Amino acid sequence: MQLPSDSKNARLCFKQSTKNSPYVWFVFFILSHYCSSFPHVTTGIRKGKPFSGLAFQTRQLPCLTDIYNLFYINKIKIxxxxxxxxxxxxxxxxxxxxxxxxxxxxxxxxxxxxxxxxxxxxxxxxxxxxxxxxxxxxxxxxxxxxxxxxxxxxxxxxxxxxxxxxxxxxx
The missing domain is CATH 3.10.28.10 (Homing endonucleases)
Incomplete structure:
Protein backbone atom coordinates (compact mmCIF):
# COMPACT_ATOMS: atom_id res chain seq x y z
CA MET A 1 0.00 0.00 0.00
CA GLN A 2 1.09 3.55 -0.60
CA LEU A 3 0.09 6.87 0.85
CA PRO A 4 1.45 9.36 -1.69
CA SER A 5 2.76 12.55 -0.12
CA ASP A 6 0.51 14.66 -2.35
CA SER A 7 -2.67 12.86 -1.29
CA LYS A 8 -4.69 12.21 1.84
CA ASN A 9 -5.78 8.79 0.56
CA ALA A 10 -3.93 5.51 0.08
CA ARG A 11 -3.84 3.17 -2.88
CA LEU A 12 -2.91 -0.48 -3.28
CA CYS A 13 -0.12 -1.33 -5.72
CA PHE A 14 0.15 -4.97 -6.76
CA LYS A 15 2.97 -6.51 -8.78
CA GLN A 16 4.10 -10.05 -9.47
CA SER A 17 6.44 -11.77 -11.90
CA THR A 18 4.92 -12.48 -15.31
CA LYS A 19 5.00 -16.20 -14.42
CA ASN A 20 2.37 -15.34 -11.79
CA SER A 21 0.15 -13.39 -14.20
CA PRO A 22 -2.88 -15.69 -13.61
CA TYR A 23 -2.71 -14.73 -9.93
CA VAL A 24 -2.41 -11.01 -10.81
CA TRP A 25 -5.57 -11.24 -12.93
CA PHE A 26 -7.32 -13.16 -10.13
CA VAL A 27 -6.56 -10.36 -7.65
CA PHE A 28 -7.33 -7.66 -10.21
CA PHE A 29 -10.83 -9.03 -10.84
CA ILE A 30 -11.48 -9.04 -7.08
CA LEU A 31 -10.36 -5.39 -6.81
CA SER A 32 -11.26 -4.10 -10.29
CA HIS A 33 -14.04 -1.84 -9.03
CA TYR A 34 -11.34 0.11 -7.14
CA CYS A 35 -9.14 0.45 -10.26
CA SER A 36 -9.23 2.84 -13.20
CA SER A 37 -7.04 0.77 -15.54
CA PHE A 38 -6.08 -2.80 -16.35
CA PRO A 39 -2.84 -4.50 -15.26
CA HIS A 40 0.22 -3.53 -17.30
CA VAL A 41 3.62 -5.05 -18.01
CA THR A 42 6.48 -3.66 -15.95
CA THR A 43 10.21 -4.26 -16.23
CA GLY A 44 13.23 -3.53 -14.10
CA ILE A 45 16.16 -5.06 -12.28
CA ARG A 46 15.55 -7.37 -9.32
CA LYS A 47 18.40 -9.01 -7.43
CA GLY A 48 20.72 -7.87 -10.22
CA LYS A 49 18.73 -9.59 -12.96
CA PRO A 50 16.18 -8.30 -15.48
CA PHE A 51 12.64 -8.53 -14.11
CA SER A 52 9.39 -8.63 -16.06
CA GLY A 53 6.13 -8.42 -14.20
CA LEU A 54 2.49 -7.57 -14.32
CA ALA A 55 1.19 -4.76 -12.10
CA PHE A 56 -1.85 -2.69 -11.30
CA GLN A 57 -2.86 -0.11 -8.76
CA THR A 58 -6.13 1.04 -7.30
CA ARG A 59 -7.45 4.57 -7.17
CA GLN A 60 -6.64 6.53 -4.01
CA LEU A 61 -9.66 6.04 -1.76
CA PRO A 62 -10.69 6.76 1.85
CA CYS A 63 -11.59 3.09 2.43
CA LEU A 64 -8.04 2.10 1.48
CA THR A 65 -6.66 4.78 3.79
CA ASP A 66 -8.53 3.10 6.66
CA ILE A 67 -6.82 -0.19 5.81
CA TYR A 68 -3.46 1.54 5.33
CA ASN A 69 -3.74 3.03 8.83
CA LEU A 70 -4.19 -0.46 10.30
CA PHE A 71 -0.86 -1.63 8.87
CA TYR A 72 1.38 1.45 8.68
CA ILE A 73 2.64 3.95 11.24
CA ASN A 74 4.76 6.80 9.84
CA LYS A 75 5.03 4.85 6.55
CA ILE A 76 6.52 1.82 8.35
CA LYS A 77 4.70 -1.51 7.93
CA ILE A 78 3.52 -2.99 11.23
Missing amino acids: VSSNIYELLTPVALAHWIMGDGSAVNKGLVLCTDSFSLEETTLLLNVLVIKYELDCTLWKQGSGWRIYITRRSMPNLRSIVTKDMHPSMLYKL
Whole structure:
Protein backbone atom coordinates (compact mmCIF):
# COMPACT_ATOMS: atom_id res chain seq x y z
CA MET A 1 0.00 0.00 0.00
CA GLN A 2 1.09 3.55 -0.60
CA LEU A 3 0.09 6.87 0.85
CA PRO A 4 1.45 9.36 -1.69
CA SER A 5 2.76 12.55 -0.12
CA ASP A 6 0.51 14.66 -2.35
CA SER A 7 -2.67 12.86 -1.29
CA LYS A 8 -4.69 12.21 1.84
CA ASN A 9 -5.78 8.79 0.56
CA ALA A 10 -3.93 5.51 0.08
CA ARG A 11 -3.84 3.17 -2.88
CA LEU A 12 -2.91 -0.48 -3.28
CA CYS A 13 -0.12 -1.33 -5.72
CA PHE A 14 0.15 -4.97 -6.76
CA LYS A 15 2.97 -6.51 -8.78
CA GLN A 16 4.10 -10.05 -9.47
CA SER A 17 6.44 -11.77 -11.90
CA THR A 18 4.92 -12.48 -15.31
CA LYS A 19 5.00 -16.20 -14.42
CA ASN A 20 2.37 -15.34 -11.79
CA SER A 21 0.15 -13.39 -14.20
CA PRO A 22 -2.88 -15.69 -13.61
CA TYR A 23 -2.71 -14.73 -9.93
CA VAL A 24 -2.41 -11.01 -10.81
CA TRP A 25 -5.57 -11.24 -12.93
CA PHE A 26 -7.32 -13.16 -10.13
CA VAL A 27 -6.56 -10.36 -7.65
CA PHE A 28 -7.33 -7.66 -10.21
CA PHE A 29 -10.83 -9.03 -10.84
CA ILE A 30 -11.48 -9.04 -7.08
CA LEU A 31 -10.36 -5.39 -6.81
CA SER A 32 -11.26 -4.10 -10.29
CA HIS A 33 -14.04 -1.84 -9.03
CA TYR A 34 -11.34 0.11 -7.14
CA CYS A 35 -9.14 0.45 -10.26
CA SER A 36 -9.23 2.84 -13.20
CA SER A 37 -7.04 0.77 -15.54
CA PHE A 38 -6.08 -2.80 -16.35
CA PRO A 39 -2.84 -4.50 -15.26
CA HIS A 40 0.22 -3.53 -17.30
CA VAL A 41 3.62 -5.05 -18.01
CA THR A 42 6.48 -3.66 -15.95
CA THR A 43 10.21 -4.26 -16.23
CA GLY A 44 13.23 -3.53 -14.10
CA ILE A 45 16.16 -5.06 -12.28
CA ARG A 46 15.55 -7.37 -9.32
CA LYS A 47 18.40 -9.01 -7.43
CA GLY A 48 20.72 -7.87 -10.22
CA LYS A 49 18.73 -9.59 -12.96
CA PRO A 50 16.18 -8.30 -15.48
CA PHE A 51 12.64 -8.53 -14.11
CA SER A 52 9.39 -8.63 -16.06
CA GLY A 53 6.13 -8.42 -14.20
CA LEU A 54 2.49 -7.57 -14.32
CA ALA A 55 1.19 -4.76 -12.10
CA PHE A 56 -1.85 -2.69 -11.30
CA GLN A 57 -2.86 -0.11 -8.76
CA THR A 58 -6.13 1.04 -7.30
CA ARG A 59 -7.45 4.57 -7.17
CA GLN A 60 -6.64 6.53 -4.01
CA LEU A 61 -9.66 6.04 -1.76
CA PRO A 62 -10.69 6.76 1.85
CA CYS A 63 -11.59 3.09 2.43
CA LEU A 64 -8.04 2.10 1.48
CA THR A 65 -6.66 4.78 3.79
CA ASP A 66 -8.53 3.10 6.66
CA ILE A 67 -6.82 -0.19 5.81
CA TYR A 68 -3.46 1.54 5.33
CA ASN A 69 -3.74 3.03 8.83
CA LEU A 70 -4.19 -0.46 10.30
CA PHE A 71 -0.86 -1.63 8.87
CA TYR A 72 1.38 1.45 8.68
CA ILE A 73 2.64 3.95 11.24
CA ASN A 74 4.76 6.80 9.84
CA LYS A 75 5.03 4.85 6.55
CA ILE A 76 6.52 1.82 8.35
CA LYS A 77 4.70 -1.51 7.93
CA ILE A 78 3.52 -2.99 11.23
CA VAL A 79 1.46 -5.93 12.44
CA SER A 80 -1.95 -4.56 13.40
CA SER A 81 -2.99 -4.95 17.04
CA ASN A 82 -6.14 -6.79 15.91
CA ILE A 83 -4.32 -9.21 13.60
CA TYR A 84 -6.10 -12.17 15.22
CA GLU A 85 -9.41 -10.94 13.78
CA LEU A 86 -7.92 -9.74 10.50
CA LEU A 87 -6.04 -12.93 9.61
CA THR A 88 -9.00 -14.77 8.10
CA PRO A 89 -8.64 -17.86 5.89
CA VAL A 90 -8.90 -15.58 2.80
CA ALA A 91 -6.19 -13.26 4.15
CA LEU A 92 -3.98 -16.24 4.98
CA ALA A 93 -4.48 -17.64 1.47
CA HIS A 94 -3.39 -14.34 -0.09
CA TRP A 95 -0.43 -14.09 2.28
CA ILE A 96 0.68 -17.53 1.11
CA MET A 97 0.11 -16.73 -2.57
CA GLY A 98 1.96 -13.42 -2.33
CA ASP A 99 4.74 -14.14 0.17
CA GLY A 100 4.85 -17.89 0.78
CA SER A 101 7.30 -20.50 -0.47
CA ALA A 102 7.25 -24.28 -0.33
CA VAL A 103 10.32 -25.44 1.61
CA ASN A 104 11.14 -28.92 2.98
CA LYS A 105 7.54 -30.09 2.41
CA GLY A 106 6.40 -27.21 4.63
CA LEU A 107 5.80 -23.52 3.95
CA VAL A 108 7.81 -20.39 4.69
CA LEU A 109 5.99 -17.08 5.13
CA CYS A 110 8.11 -14.00 4.52
CA THR A 111 7.98 -11.64 7.47
CA ASP A 112 11.38 -10.02 6.94
CA SER A 113 10.11 -6.46 7.34
CA PHE A 114 8.69 -7.13 10.82
CA SER A 115 10.42 -7.18 14.19
CA LEU A 116 10.97 -10.42 16.11
CA GLU A 117 8.08 -9.44 18.41
CA GLU A 118 5.72 -8.81 15.48
CA THR A 119 6.74 -12.04 13.74
CA THR A 120 6.18 -13.93 17.00
CA LEU A 121 2.71 -12.37 17.24
CA LEU A 122 1.90 -13.58 13.71
CA LEU A 123 3.25 -17.04 14.55
CA ASN A 124 1.09 -17.15 17.69
CA VAL A 125 -2.03 -16.29 15.68
CA LEU A 126 -1.26 -19.18 13.32
CA VAL A 127 -0.72 -21.55 16.25
CA ILE A 128 -3.72 -20.48 18.32
CA LYS A 129 -6.32 -19.64 15.67
CA TYR A 130 -5.45 -22.29 13.08
CA GLU A 131 -3.66 -24.93 15.18
CA LEU A 132 -0.61 -24.90 12.90
CA ASP A 133 2.79 -26.14 14.03
CA CYS A 134 5.17 -23.26 13.30
CA THR A 135 8.72 -22.21 14.07
CA LEU A 136 10.77 -19.08 13.54
CA TRP A 137 13.60 -19.10 11.01
CA LYS A 138 16.37 -16.53 11.07
CA GLN A 139 16.81 -15.03 7.59
CA GLY A 140 19.59 -12.47 7.28
CA SER A 141 18.72 -9.69 9.69
CA GLY A 142 15.05 -10.70 9.90
CA TRP A 143 12.78 -13.58 10.76
CA ARG A 144 10.43 -15.83 8.81
CA ILE A 145 7.70 -18.23 9.86
CA TYR A 146 8.00 -21.88 8.88
CA ILE A 147 4.84 -23.99 8.92
CA THR A 148 5.97 -27.58 9.36
CA ARG A 149 5.14 -30.39 6.97
CA ARG A 150 3.04 -31.98 9.74
CA SER A 151 0.66 -28.98 9.58
CA MET A 152 0.35 -28.87 5.80
CA PRO A 153 -2.83 -31.03 5.59
CA ASN A 154 -4.51 -28.71 8.10
CA LEU A 155 -3.26 -25.61 6.26
CA ARG A 156 -4.54 -26.99 2.94
CA SER A 157 -7.99 -27.52 4.46
CA ILE A 158 -8.05 -23.90 5.65
CA VAL A 159 -6.88 -22.04 2.52
CA THR A 160 -7.24 -24.17 -0.62
CA LYS A 161 -10.75 -22.96 -1.50
CA ASP A 162 -9.53 -19.33 -1.45
CA MET A 163 -6.38 -19.88 -3.51
CA HIS A 164 -5.95 -19.44 -7.23
CA PRO A 165 -5.16 -22.82 -8.84
CA SER A 166 -1.88 -21.47 -10.24
CA MET A 167 -0.62 -20.96 -6.68
CA LEU A 168 -1.53 -24.34 -5.21
CA TYR A 169 2.03 -25.55 -5.82
CA LYS A 170 3.01 -23.58 -2.71
CA LEU A 171 0.99 -26.01 -0.60
